[in-house]
Structures are given as structure tokens and as C-alpha cells.
Amino acid sequence: MRTCEIDGVMLNLSHPDIIKTEWIGQQDLLNQVLAAWMTVDEDDLPLNPRLLGKPGVGKTTLAYAAAKTLGKNAYIFQATMDTRPEDLIISPVISCGGTIAYHASPLVSAMITGSVCIIDEGNRMSEKSWASIAPLLDHRRYVESIIAGIKIQAHPEFRFITTMNEDSSTYEIPEYIHSRLQPQIHIGFPPRDEEFRILKYNLPFSPVEILNYMVDFLQRAHQDDQPYTVRDGINIARYLLKLKKQQKKLTPDLRRMAFQQILGEESLNYLK
Numbered sequence: 001m002r003t004c005e006i007d008g009v010m011l012n013l014s015h016p017d018i019i020k021t022e023w024i025g026q027q028d029l030l031n032q033v034l035a036a037w038m039t040v041d042e043d044d045l046p047l048n049p050r051l052l053g054k055p056g057v058g059k060t061t062l063a064y065a066a067a068k069t070l071g072k073n074a075y076i077f078q079a080t081m082d083t084r085p086e087d088l089i090i091s092p093v094i095s096c097g098g099t100i101a102y103h104a105s106p107l108v109s110a111m112i113t114g115s116v117c118i119i120d121e122g123n124r125m126s127e128k129s130w131a132s133i134a135p136l137l138d139h140r141r142y143v144e145s146i147i148a149g150i151k152i153q154a155h156p157e158f159r160f161i162t163t164m165n166e167d168s169s170t171y172e173i174p175e176y177i178h179s180r181l182q183p184q185i186h187i188g189f190p191p192r193d194e195e196f197r198i199l200k201y202n203l204p205f206s207p208v209e210i211l212n213y214m215v216d217f218l219q220r221a222h223q224d225d226q227p228y229t230v231r232d233g234i235n236i237a238r239y240l241l242k243l244k245k246q247q248k249k250l251t252p253d254l255r256r257m258a259f260q261q262i263l264g265e266e267s268l269n270y271l272k
Contacts, residue, residue, distance in 0.1 A: 004104070009148045017074055019074075025190055052166060056232060072114070075110040081124050090103065127171065228267065240258050
């Protein structure tokens with residue numbers, strides 16, 4: 001386990017996330033993230049973009065791909081409604097010897113190592129948690145741990161990004177945090193050819209006819225702005241392939257059952 005000492009306090013650092021994924025198409029969105037992270041002068045600071053879109057459109061994939069494009073490690077923190085300020089910074093843990101060990105969160109680990117932190121589904125976090133990292137998101141670029149009694153300054157190469165879903169089960173982000181999370185980059189549904197490439201990348205073992213069937217479904221649903229995304233398409237295609245192997249053939253009834261079980265009755269309106 002990697003460690004780092006700050007003001008006499010030894011911190012155990014988290015490990016970066018390693019994900020087998022690739023950002024396919026929509027190069028302009030990747031360029032927007034990279035532009036936000038640039039500095040154009042030694043006195044300039046990187047911005048803290050937020051990625052907005054429906055669940056499953058690839059927000060986390062885009063953030064991870066941007067980190068890899070810069071050759072940086074990525075640390076992903078999954079935000080929830082129960083996230084506490086200490087979860088975001090430093091948590092005390094009783095070690096096997098009975099002493100207290102301090103574990104740096106993915107965010108703080110990224111700050112120390114000059115990496116990228118991705119806070120996933122950031123609008124599920126309360127204002128109290130966001131307030132604890134407000135100094136990190138402006139010119140001060142630090143966080144304070146009350147538990148460990150130390151102030152942690154961000155490495156100059158540290159970069160921050162958050163993803164936010166467009167749904168109702170989230171908190172309203174307060175204005176003083178909203179102003180720190182800029183620019184806002186909206187991710188929509190990909191065009192047909194890119195959607196096919198994404199499905200093929202994730203399901204290289206799938207027959208082309210199933211991939212085309214899924215793309216046809218998704219494109220019809222997109223026209224009505226239904227919330228079905230390529231992630232749903234991947235899950236349904238996987239289920240269809242398993243049903244096909246089990247039943248030796250794929251009937252229309254099995255197809256309808258797969259869509260109904262994964263997306264619900266309304267999705268059947270968009271089948272051929």
C-alpha cells in the first residue's frame with residue numbers, strides 16, 4: 001500500500017481505478033473536457049467540469065477516457081446520499097495493532113499524486129459534503145481533514161470532474177458549488193453508427209443481427225426522448241444471447257420477454 005506523510009500524519013493512499021473501456025465517437029465532447037483541464041499560463045487554473053446526461057449515456061466513460069488521454073491515473077468516487085465529508089477526505093481505521101491508521105479517499109489520493117478524480121453521480125451528495133471540498137474547487141486548491149488535523153494541498157497536475165444524472169432522485173446543488181463546477185458538458189444519445197460501434201466493442205461475441213436489432217430499437221426510442229441508453233442495449237443483448245443459447249433459438253416471445261424484464265412494458269412499443 002502506498003503511503004504519504006503530511007505534517008507528521010501518515011496517510012494510506014487508495015489505488016487508482018483500472019477499467020477496460022473506450023470512448024467511441026463524439027470527439028468534440030472529449031475535446032471539451034480536455035480544454036477545461038488545460039492551463040494557458042502559469043497563473044491559470046484548470047476548471048472543474050461536470051458531465052450531464054441520462055443514466056447510461058457514457059458520462060463516466062468519457063471522464064475516464066479524458067484522464068487516460070492525458071496519461072493520468074483516474075480515481076473514481078461513487079457519491080451517494082449517505083456520503084459524509086470524511087468519506088470524501090480521510091477516514092480513520094483501527095489497524096491490527098490497535099492504532100489508528102488514516103486512509104485517504106480516492107479524491108485525496110488523486111490530489112496527492114497529481115491524478116484525476118471522478119466523482120460519479122455528484123448530485124446525489126448533500127450540500128454538507130460538497131461544502132467540505134469547496135476550497136479545492138476554487139483558487140485555494142486544498143481540503144482540510146478535521147479527523148487527521150491536517151490541510152492537504154492539491155498537486156498542480158490534479159484534475160477534477162463530476163458526473164450528474166438528469167433524474168429526480170438527486171439533491172439540488174447550491175449556487176456556490178454550482179459556480180465552481182464549470183463548464184457544464186451535456187452528453188446526449190450517440191448517432192446510429194457510433195451506437196453500433198459501442199455495442200460491438202462491448203459485445204464482440206454477438207451476432208451482427210442482434211446488434212442491429214438493438215440499435216434499431218434504441219434509435220426509435222431516442223426519437224421519442226425515451227430514457228433508454230446504450231447501456232440498456234448492452235444488458236438486453238447479453239440477456240438475449242443467454243436465452244438463445246439456453247433455448248437453442250430466439251423467438252419473438254423471448255425477445256419481448258427480455259425487453260419487458262429489463263426495461264418494462266412500455267419498451268415493447270419500440271420493438272419492430
